[in-house]
Amino acid sequence: MSKRYRALVGLRYPGSPEALTIARAEPIDSDAYGAIHWLRSEIGEDVPAYVIAGSSWLVEQGKVEEYHVDDAPEKPKLKPVAS
Amino acid sequence: MTVRDSSSIGYLLTGPYNLTSLSTKLTIKSSDPLQETTPFGVSAAEFSKPGVKHTEISGHESWYDDTYYTTASEMVSLATGEHVLMLASQGNTAALKADCTGGLLYAAFETMFEVGGMHKAALELGVSGAFDEAWIVVPLASVSGDGNSEASYIDMGAAGGGTTGGNAYMSCTALTLSGRTNLIITVEDSADHIVWADHTVFTALTAVGAEKKIATDQTVNRYLAAKRVFTGAGGSPTATFTVAFKVNSPHA
Numbered sequence: 001m002s003k004r005y006r007a008l009v010g011l012r013y014p015g016s017p018e019a020l021t022i023a024r025a026e027p028i029d030s031d032a033y034g035a036i037h038w039l040r041s042e043i044g045e046d047v048p049a050y051v052i053a054g055s056s057w058l059v060e061q062g063k064v065e066e067y068h069v070d071d072a073p074e075k076p077k078l079k080p081v082a083s
Numbered sequence: 084m085t086v087r088d089s090s091s092i093g094y095l096l097t098g099p100y101n102l103t104s105l106s107t108k109l110t111i112k113s114s115d116p117l118q119e120t121t122p123f124g125v126s127a128a129e130f131s132k133p134g135v136k137h138t139e140i141s142g143h144e145s146w147y148d149d150t151y152y153t154t155a156s157e158m159v160s161l162a163t164g165e166h167v168l169m170l171a172s173q174g175n176t177a178a179l180k181a182d183c184t185g186g187l188l189y190a191a192f193e194t195m196f197e198v199g200g201m202h203k204a205a206l207e208l209g210v211s212g213a214f215d216e217a218w219i220v221v222p223l224a225s226v227s228g229d230g231n232s233e234a235s236y237i238d239m240g241a242a243g244g245g246t247t248g249g250n251a252y253m254s255c256t257a258l259t260l261s262g263r264t265n266l267i268i269t270v271e272d273s274a275d276h277i278v279w280a281d282h283t284v285f286t287a288l289t290a291v292g293a294e295k296k297i298a299t300d301q302t303v304n305r306y307l308a309a310k311r312v313f314t315g316a317g318g319s320p321t322a323t324f325t326v327a328f329k330v331n332s333p334h335a
Contacts, residue, residue, distance in 0.1 A: 010269070010281035012233070012310075023277040028234050057274040061302045 005052050005064040007041040015039040017050040024054075085173075093175025094223045094325065096254040097187060097208070098166045099291035101223075106206075108144040111170070111182065113137070113214050138184065140168075140208040146201060167293035168210065169254050169327060175222045178237040181327045183252040185295030186211035215250050215329035218243075220270060221309045223325035225257065231310035236276050242334045244272075244305040249330040251283040254293035261318030265289045268311050270328055272304040279308060283328075287314065303330050 014020040015037040026033040041047050047064050058064045095102045095109065114137050117130040166187040173179040189209030196202050218239060221232050251270050258266060265287035272282040282303065283296045307328055313320040 011278065012231075012271070013278040020277065024275075028276075034234075051278055055275055055278040057304070058278065058280070061274075061304075063280045 002069050003066060004069055005047045005049075005059070005066055007043055007045055007047050007063070008065050009043060009063055011041045011047060011051075011058070011063065012038055013041075013047075013051045013055075017054075020050060020054045087173055091172065091174050093171030093173070093179070093181075093219075094169065095171075096167070096169040096223070096256065096293065096325070097190065098168075098293045099254055099256050101256045102145065102206075105145045105204075107146065109170070110139075110141050111214065112139045112141070136213040138186075138210045138214050140210055145204045145206060165211065167252055167254055167295050168208065169252055169293075169325065171219060171223070171325075175219070175224075175325075177219050177222050177232070177235060179219050180216045181219050181252075181325075183215045183217045183250070183295075183327050183329065184210050184213070185250070185252070185297075215252075217250065217252055217327035217329035218307065219325065219327050220307045221324070221326040223254075223256070223323065225321060225323040226311065227319060227321045229310075229312050231271065231279075232308040233271065233273075233276070233279055233310075236273070236306045236308040238276070239305045239307065239330065239333070241305060243330065244303045245330040245333045246300075246302050247331040248298040248301045249303050249328055251285070251296040251298060252294075252327045252329075253285045253296075253324060255288055255291050255322055255324035257321070257323035258288060258291050259319075259321045260289070260313065261320040263313040263315040263318055263320045265314050266311060266320070266322055267314060268309060268324060268326060270326060271308045271310055273306040273308070274304045276306040282307075288322075303328075 014023045019036045022032050023036055052058060095106055115132060118133050120131040121129045165185060168184050168187045170182040172182055187210055192204055192206045194204045218237055220237055253268055267287045268285045269281050270283040271279045273279045283298050285294050285296060309326040
């Protein structure tokens, strides 16, 4: 079982853990901040774990929802039987 | 305390109509009146507040010109429902306060002509309910294409956010879709001004318009911004709009 989070509203966030770190460190008018690549999750889409870790208020205030994905491999499909 | 004068008036919007450059006088009176509730057997009068707030706008004078005439005529035809009124009394700048109401019910106007004087006009506005002193999230300005104001967010302070929602106001005074389907304006909030979440989404605009959205029982974080998305592709869409937000019961 793995834990994932999906967006309950549209979310915009820095596109990588490094970009999140830069966003926290740099003033918004700096070139480094301006060069950050941003991503967007629409409702129902997964939100990366680093965003959840970096902004825990997303969970606290119900902007994202935790859900579990079964890691078990898919069952082999049966071959059709000729009649 | 900052004293302000008429040059500080950033905008006066009634619905999607901008009356800033034509208006010369406006009085807004808000009250939460008392009612006498003195019973028999007491010697001093007693009063209670019924809790119904009243707001009046009066003394509105303007210069009369053909633009005003058209605008005022359109406003009078607006008067069949409730409409948004937004007054940026401190200035047209993000993070200043604007007086906003969604309950503009009635508008009437008259024109005055006199020998040796410029033509003038007066507008009377009836408002239901209370005025909100709302934060200007995005000042009234012309923008083109999709975008957001996250880089110029407003910070309401640690106590500025709330947990019981708020009122979002939007007025779009000019819109050129340039082949796009519509314009969707969204208020965004954030706890850290780095990760942003949609908070309140206004109804998609296909023409100029104004709207008040009531967000109940929602957390409002201290940082606010707004984004605009023109649905569809191609063209060079532009819009002139402003967004303001009033937080219900900010954190103590």
